[in-house]
Amino acid sequence: MEQQLLxxxxxxxxxxxxxxxxxxxxxxxxxxxxxxxxxxEDFQRLPLTTKEDLRKNYPYGxxxxxxxxxxxxxxxxxxxxxxxxxGYTSKDIELWAKIVAKELARLGVTKQDVVQIAYGYGxxxxxxxxxxxxxxxxxxxxxxxGGNTARQLMLMRDFGTTVLACTPSYALYxxxxxxxxxxxxEELKLKIGVFGAEPWSEGMREQIExxxxxxxxxxxxxxxxxxPGVALECPAQQGLHIDEHFYPEILDSEGNPQPIGExxxxxxxxxxxxxxxxxxxxxxxxTALSYGKCSCGEVGWTMERVSARVDDMLIIRGVNVxxxxxxxxxxxxxxxxxxxxxxxxxxxxxxxxxxxxxxNETSFFDEVRxxxxxxxRLKQRIEEILGIAVRIxxxxxxxxxxxxxxxxxxxxxxx
Amino acid sequence: xxxxxxxFLENAKGRxxxxxxxxxxxxxxxxxxxxxxxxxxxxxxxxxxEPEATTEKLRERNVVVSLTPVWVxxxxxxxxxxxxxxxxxxxxxxxxxxxxxxxEKEHKQAxxxxxxQDKDIMEKAMKxxxxxxx
Numbered sequence: 001m002e003q004q005l006l007x008x009x010x011x012x013x014x015x016x017x018x019x020x021x022x023x024x025x026x027x028x029x030x031x032x033x034x035x036x037x038x039x040x041e042d043f044q045r046l047p048l049t050t051k052e053d054l055r056k057n058y059p060y061g062x063x064x065x066x067x068x069x070x071x072x073x074x075x076x077x078x079x080x081x082x083x084x085x086x087g088y089t090s091k092d093i094e095l096w097a098k099i100v101a102k103e104l105a106r107l108g109v110t111k112q113d114v115v116q117i118a119y120g121y122g123x124x125x126x127x128x129x130x131x132x133x134x135x136x137x138x139x140x141x142x143x144x145x146g147g148n149t150a151r152q153l154m155l156m157r158d159f160g161t162t163v164l165a166c167t168p169s170y171a172l173y174x175x176x177x178x179x180x181x182x183x184x185x186e187e188l189k190l191k192i193g194v195f196g197a198e199p200w201s202e203g204m205r206e207q208i209e210x211x212x213x214x215x216x217x218x219x220x221x222x223x224x225x226x227x228p229g230v231a232l233e234c235p236a237q238q239g240l241h242i243d244e245h246f247y248p249e250i251l252d253s254e255g256n257p258q259p260i261g262e263x264x265x266x267x268x269x270x271x272x273x274x275x276x277x278x279x280x281x282x283x284x285x286x287t288a289l290s291y292g293k294c295s296c297g298e299v300g301w302t303m304e305r306v307s308a309r310v311d312d313m314l315i316i317r318g319v320n321v322x323x324x325x326x327x328x329x330x331x332x333x334x335x336x337x338x339x340x341x342x343x344x345x346x347x348x349x350x351x352x353x354x355x356x357x358x359x360n361e362t363s364f365f366d367e368v369r370x371x372x373x374x375x376x377r378l379k380q381r382i383e384e385i386l387g388i389a390v391r392i393x394x395x396x397x398x399x400x401x402x403x404x405x406x407x408x409x410x411x412x413x414x415x
Numbered sequence: 416x417x418x419x420x421x422x423f424l425e426n427a428k429g430r431x432x433x434x435x436x437x438x439x440x441x442x443x444x445x446x447x448x449x450x451x452x453x454x455x456x457x458x459x460x461x462x463x464x465e466p467e468a469t470t471e472k473l474r475e476r477n478v479v480v481s482l483t484p485v486w487v488x489x490x491x492x493x494x495x496x497x498x499x500x501x502x503x504x505x506x507x508x509x510x511x512x513x514x515x516x517x518x519e520k521e522h523k524q525a526x527x528x529x530x531x532q533d534k535d536i537m538e539k540a541m542k543x544x545x546x547x548x549x
Contacts, residue, residue, distance in 0.1 A: 359423055359479055366421035366483040366530070367512060368451050368458055375455070394456050396425045398477050 008271040009043050010034040015064045015277050044257050049281045054084040063087045065275050074223050075123040087275040099243045100133020103232035111138035118166035121145045125227025130165045146404040149177045163192045168200040169407035175211035194219050198406045199306050199324050203331025207338050218305050225268045225278050236295045239302035245271050248301050263288045284310040316351045319388045323409040329382045335363035339400045345413040354391045416484050418466040423479040424457035441472050449515035485530045487549040492525045507540035
């Protein structure tokens, strides 16, 4: 297996070597041609690629094919600076569709299914990635994109949607809106959800599954490496199967490779991608890998659900805090809505974390003592998990803004 | 026994006024009202004519409401009026969680809203002391 993998990796190295930026950096570690890589250790000597490298070469500097062979561009949102641009050849588009189709099929999606794609369409890869996968499979793709929730629910009923694809936070918002819409759950044929593009917790999955009455699956991907479909769960729901066209590594915070099973940052190398091959790309997503045979029969790499992104990490009083940890605490206690907001601010010279949580009918008690007790238990649970003191602020239902795409979980007022 | 509406109020400027205005919009007459507040939020407790229907309407407007059984006792509007009643209740093992009062000028009567710990004890006590209540 290692020989075959090495050949694939060498091919990717070979495809990027004509690009001056890579050639220079590879030369600096003594790798001037693909054949210089004799082992996985050699491969791990290659410098890592970061979002910053992509920005430095904006827009087309790291494309491995001339523009005449590129048939589509996608780009990240670029909220903090220039966007990162990726290009696809027609073969890349085909491969992407095949990967997503194969993964959807593993979940039991067939030609009979109607897939409502409520991911954004456009430069973001979410919408079109799922779309082409659906068409490849022969399922009905409904390119509704995000937003317009009332219409989403109406069409979900009228079109007989069986599969919903969107971010988990939007799925939850749809569930909440369904409860108020006058449309009964029995009128819907929905059975499967394919959710991704933001970190979510197991508790959030349980909420979505219970409220929408579906099986919810985690899909992973990022535009830099292709888009959605880099990995997707199987019916066993025990981790995401990484597609064979990607080679994963896990690094610690200093960038050192970690043994299988350790948690750290996921680094991906594409195999067989033409337009925009990536080499040891730092995803900034935290997970752990395993290799072997899943109960579904699939053999290969499996990654844990991405519980956090390096970028989402807050450092509060010197302690690392991830929004997903707070989510887990809120959902494990029950009685609160799975909508929350972390507000970080400074009081004097001390960082403070306020967690805003929505109360609902089950967590609200007429007796102030009871309510305070509940608030106190939540405070303790969060503090146990985070290791720092927090302030809990109970807010009214629906007062925390809902998202139709990626949810905003943090307001950092220290900046 | 009556049903009191308990409403969760987020600690935000103008929130109380908003909820009271919403009640006005819904044409709800507030017969009694009390506000409990903590550092972080408040609980507005009100007695209205149609507690269930009002609750329904408030929930439609995303207000968190719970219905709480309370007793509304008629107490003579004079010095010592309430003390007499409370002493009788205490003797009969009633534990009061909270209470608030309002006065009806026409009838020279004070009305006291009482929330007790144990409903059954209160029921028994009320039979025994034979006090008028709503």
